[in-house]
Amino acid sequence: METIRSRTPNAWSTNILQNNQRSTNPLQNNQSTKDAKHALYYETSDDNSSEEEGSKLIDQNLGEGIFKEYLSIHGKSSDEAGLSKIKNLLAASKCGAVSCLICLEKVRSIDPIWNCQQGCHAIFHLICIQEWARQASNSAAERSIAQLSRDQFPSAASTALENSCWHCPKCRLDYPQFQIPRKYTCFCGKLEDPPNDPWITPHTCGEICRRPLQKNCGHECVLLCHPGPCPPCPQLVKAKCFCGALSDVRRCGLKFFSCNGPCSRPLTCGLHRCEDKCHDGPCRPCQKKGVYRCKCGKLEKECSCSESEFRCERPCDQELSCGKHLCLKGCHSGPCGECELQGRRTCPCGKVEYNGIPCDAVVPTCGSTCEKMLRCSLHRCPDRCHSGPCVDTCRIVTVKFCRCGSSRKEVPCYEDLICQRKCQRVRDCGRHPCKRRCCGGDCALCTEVCGKKLRCNNHKCPSPCHRGICAPCPVTVRISCACGETSYEVPCGAEKGLKPPRCSRKCSILPQCRHGSKCKPHRCHYGACPPCELVCDEDLPCGHKCKERCHGPRPPPNREFTLKPKKRKNVQESNESLGVPCPPCLELVVRQCVGGHIGGERKMVCSQSTAFGCGNYCDNLLPCGNHHCKKPCHKIRLAQIGHSNVFQFNGRDTGQTDEDNEASSSARYKDLLDSCDECELPCQKKRFPACPHPCPQLCHPGDCQPCKILIKRACYCGTMTRVFECSEFNILSEEQQQKVRPCGGPCHRKLPNCTHLCPEICHPGPCPSAQICRKKVMVRCSCQRLKREWICMDVQAAYLKSHHSIKGGVKSGFGLGILPCDKDCERLLEEKMAHSELQQRKQVLNEDKAEQVDPVPKRRKRRGQVQEKHQRSKLQGTS
Numbered sequence: 050m051e052t053i054r055s056r057t058p059n060a061w062s063t064n065i066l067q068n069n070q071r072s073t074n075p076l077q078n079n080q081s082t083k084d085a086k087h088a089l090y091y092e093t094s095d096d097n098s099s100e101e102e103g104s105k106l107i108d109q110n111l112g113e114g115i116f117k118e119y120l121s122i123h124g125k126s127s128d129e130a131g132l133s134k135i136k137n138l139l140a141a142s143k144c145g146a147v148s149c150l151i152c153l154e155k156v157r158s159i160d161p162i163w164n165c166q167q168g169c170h171a172i173f174h175l176i177c178i179q180e181w182a183r184q185a186s187n188s189a190a191e192r193s194i195a196q197l198s199r200d201q202f203p204s205a206a207s208t209a210l211e212n213s214c215w216h217c218p219k220c221r222l223d224y225p226q227f228q229i230p231r232k233y234t235c236f237c238g239k240l241e242d243p244p245n246d247p248w249i250t251p252h253t254c255g256e257i258c259r260r261p262l263q264k265n266c267g268h269e270c271v272l273l274c275h276p277g278p279c280p281p282c283p284q285l286v287k288a289k290c291f292c293g294a295l296s297d298v299r300r301c302g303l304k305f306f307s308c309n310g311p312c313s314r315p316l317t318c319g320l321h322r323c324e325d326k327c328h329d330g331p332c333r334p335c336q337k338k339g340v341y342r343c344k345c346g347k348l349e350k351e352c353s354c355s356e357s358e359f360r361c362e363r364p365c366d367q368e369l370s371c372g373k374h375l376c377l378k379g380c381h382s383g384p385c386g387e388c389e390l391q392g393r394r395t396c397p398c399g400k401v402e403y404n405g406i407p408c409d410a411v412v413p414t415c416g417s418t419c420e421k422m423l424r425c426s427l428h429r430c431p432d433r434c435h436s437g438p439c440v441d442t443c444r445i446v447t448v449k450f451c452r453c454g455s456s457r458k459e460v461p462c463y464e465d466l467i468c469q470r471k472c473q474r475v476r477d478c479g480r481h482p483c484k485r486r487c488c489g490g491d492c493a494l495c496t497e498v499c500g501k502k503l504r505c506n507n508h509k510c511p512s513p514c515h516r517g518i519c520a521p522c523p524v525t526v527r528i529s530c531a532c533g534e535t536s537y538e539v540p541c542g543a544e545k546g547l548k549p550p551r552c553s554r555k556c557s558i559l560p561q562c563r564h565g566s567k568c569k570p571h572r573c574h575y576g577a578c579p580p581c582e583l584v585c586d587e588d589l590p591c592g593h594k595c596k597e598r599c600h601g602p603r604p605p606p607n608r609e610f611t612l613k614p615k616k617r618k619n620v621q622e623s624n625e626s627l628g629v630p631c632p633p634c635l636e637l638v639v640r641q642c643v644g645g646h647i648g649g650e651r652k653m654v655c656s657q658s659t660a661f662g663c664g665n666y667c668d669n670l671l672p673c674g675n676h677h678c679k680k681p682c683h684k685i686r687l688a689q690i691g692h693s694n695v696f697q698f699n700g701r702d703t704g705q706t707d708e709d710n711e712a713s714s715s716a717r718y719k720d721l722l723d724s725c726d727e728c729e730l731p732c733q734k735k736r737f738p739a740c741p742h743p744c745p746q747l748c749h750p751g752d753c754q755p756c757k758i759l760i761k762r763a764c765y766c767g768t769m770t771r772v773f774e775c776s777e778f779n780i781l782s783e784e785q786q787q788k789v790r791p792c793g794g795p796c797h798r799k800l801p802n803c804t805h806l807c808p809e810i811c812h813p814g815p816c817p818s819a820q821i822c823r824k825k826v827m828v829r830c831s832c833q834r835l836k837r838e839w840i841c842m843d844v845q846a847a848y849l850k851s852h853h854s855i856k857g858g859v860k861s862g863f864g865l866g867i868l869p870c871d872k873d874c875e876r877l878l879e880e881k882m883a884h885s886e887l888q889q890r891k892q893v894l895n896e897d898k899a900e901q902v903d904p905v906p907k908r909r910k911r912r913g914q915v916q917e918k919h920q921r922s923k924l925q926g927t928s
């Protein structure tokens with residue numbers, strides 16, 4: 050094969066094909082067609098590396114070579130040209146599905162065959178059909194002479210054997226005995242024992258068929274030798290429509306056509322024309338409605354023209370020529386005829402003749418025996434001559450044998466003698482007895498169903514019980530591709546081990562992976578679609594793209610190819626594949642330490658990258674915002690310093706909260722999952738507004754909180770104390786503080802130069818009315834005997850005038866000594882002095898007496914009082 054391929058250049062094969070296309074004579078193209086198919090196969094074989102693709106091209110080129118000449122004349126596709134039967138047979142031949150109906154074995158390209166050319170065009174092994182024809186013709190002859198005897202009727206038996214027929218096992222078309230196949234020929238019948246040539250269709254001669262086409266149009270088949278029926282004639286002929294009104298040039302196989310106009314052919318009535326559309330075959334009876342009379346003219350009715358000649362149900366009742374009798378015929382046309390009773394007349398039995406008797410006279414009986422032949426055709430009427438018909442039943446007693454000949458008995462002639470004995474002879478099927486009562490030897494055909502298991506092992510013989518082998522199973526199995534576009538039929542039982550035909554249509558299942566329409570299209574198939582061969586290229590969580598082969602979801606598969614229907618399952622299994630997640634990323638990346646320090650990078654596989662610390666100080670600003678972390682490098686949370694609540698790792702925002710990342714990555718970080726130190730130093734910031742109190746919190750970011758310590762501030766008069774928050778009071782200006790502190794009541798402060806209080810509302814600073822106090826004051830002399838009422842401001846003026854200090858500290862001393870003393874004041878003063886000296890003397894004497902008496906201790910005195918109390922009675926205590 051390699052040598053042949055190398056010797057055949059592509060240019061040589063192209064020239065052969067071009068020469069073949071230019072030629073128009075089919076007879077001259079036979080050899081060139083073969084050569085072109087050879088060259089085309091070699092050329093395509095050089096371009097394809099696999100044997101399977103080469104076999105597909107061989108089948109395709111063979112099919113195109115068979116239909117090429119026909120399609121060049123017809124000008125249509127093979128489906129429109131009526132070549133489907135041939136295409137199905139070729140498709141079955143490609144798949145090795147051509148099987149013999151008799152033996153159910155595959156028909157190989159080297160096996161001699163016979164095909165039913167006059168009927169179904171089924172293919173059989175030559176040996177199988179010969180044996181089938183012999184057995185079928187012999188069984189037919191046996192059935193024909195079953196009622197005869199070979200010894201008594203030898204010529205009839207030989208004639209029945211010669212005239213016996215056999216039928217096709219599939220279509221049951223009868224063939225005479227002389228047509229039993231004895232030679233192996235190609236499909237067109239021109240070549241005996243066609244060689245097994247791999248470059249042409251098996252069992253063909255490779256020449257043009259040239260069989261006479263159907264309907265004996267006079268043309269021949271222009272296809273190459275082929276299986277199946279010849280297609281309609283593609284030649285162009287001039288033809289007329291069915292009614293003959295239109296002439297057109299049409300294909301010979303389709304030359305019978307309708308012009309769709311009115312038929313207008315004369316109808317059988319000779320009065321009207323056909324009003325139907327142009328049609329094939331004879332026209333319908335005339336349907337024109339009209340009023341017509343019956344043949345006797347007594348009845349009129351409306352009916353169609355084709356039913357215009359009808360008879361009514363009334364008798365004729367016209368007088369005959371004798372004038373004495375009426376016509377007894379039914380409705381009729383024309384004359385009624387002569388009276389039957391005129392002329393020569395006899396008695397009812399016909400033995401005595403009477404002449405000259407009028408037709409209306411009654412003929413007398415002769416009195417002898419009737420002797421007319423009865424219906425049994427064996428006996429005559431025993432009654433005397435009589436008018437009217439004889440009795441129907443012959444009652445003469447005679448000796449009769451039953452039908453089977455086993456019984457003999459005297460019975461009336463009209464009765465049949467039937468015994469009760471059942472026939473024990475075997476019917477023509479050779480299996481079942483007749484069992485009919487009193488069988489006369491002509492046993493009926495067996496009415497039982499054969500019921501034998503056919504060779505297909507799937508069905509039983511549905512025919513009536515018969516001799517010999519059963520006919521092949523009439524059921525055919527249709528094997529089709531998944532979409533049903535390409536199919537072929539095989540006999541029942543031969544479908545085992547066959548594969549579905551190759552379909553040229555694309556698979557209609559849409560891919561469900563992310564590539565969609567970018568996936569490579571494939572042909573119609575059973576089962577699951579082939580996996581997508583493109584690169585996944587899906588975005589991984591790390592940001593890289595998957596470089597593996599596509600592993601996305603796959604559509605639900607087609608049903609698997611099977612010839613037996615599957616039982617329904619109660620639980621429906623989901624055949625749809627959801628795909629496989631992308632594998633871990635294998636890209637090399639540079640990762641930063643968890644602390645994000647400069648110089649802390651490392652190179653590692655993306656999917657195997659883990660968090661690590663570089664060993665330096667964290668040096669991260671603590672949440673207080675004032676100090677730095679002194680721990681080793683560890684994972685940082687920006688939320689600790691208030692910037693974000695999003696977890697960041699390696700400088701990249703993952704978009705997850707801290708809680709999610711702690712749960713998902715706790716295994717990755719392990720010891721590095723730590724937080725910075727918490728600053729425990731007291732706050733040292735200056736508070737605003739200025740406050741003498743220190744901040745109570747630890748070191749913290751931002752400004753200190755407002756001071757909430759309560760402070761007391763008295764009003765200016767000192768009568769009321771008010772409580773303020775430190776931050777609220779200190780934030781006020783001095784003017785606002787002065788407005789807040791007053792109590793709103795009288796000042797109540799003592800004036801500086803007198804004993805009176807300030808009469809103004811509580812105010813800051815010195816009291817403004819100290820020099821103009823108009824209160825009334827009691828003025829006295831030095832001995833306090835004289836007294837007067839002065840105004841306070843006059844008292845103050847008197848003090849200033851006398852250059853004495855104002856005694857405002859003691860209320861009783863204010864205004865004392867303002868008035869001068871008189872003589873009475875001096876005398877009273879001397880008396881008081883004398884009285885005071887006397888009192889001092891008495892006091893000294895009393896002190897001397899007290900020192901002379903022994904003092905009693907308080908404890909002893911107390912003990913004595915207690916004893917005295919206990920010695921008293923209850924009555925004394927109560928009283």
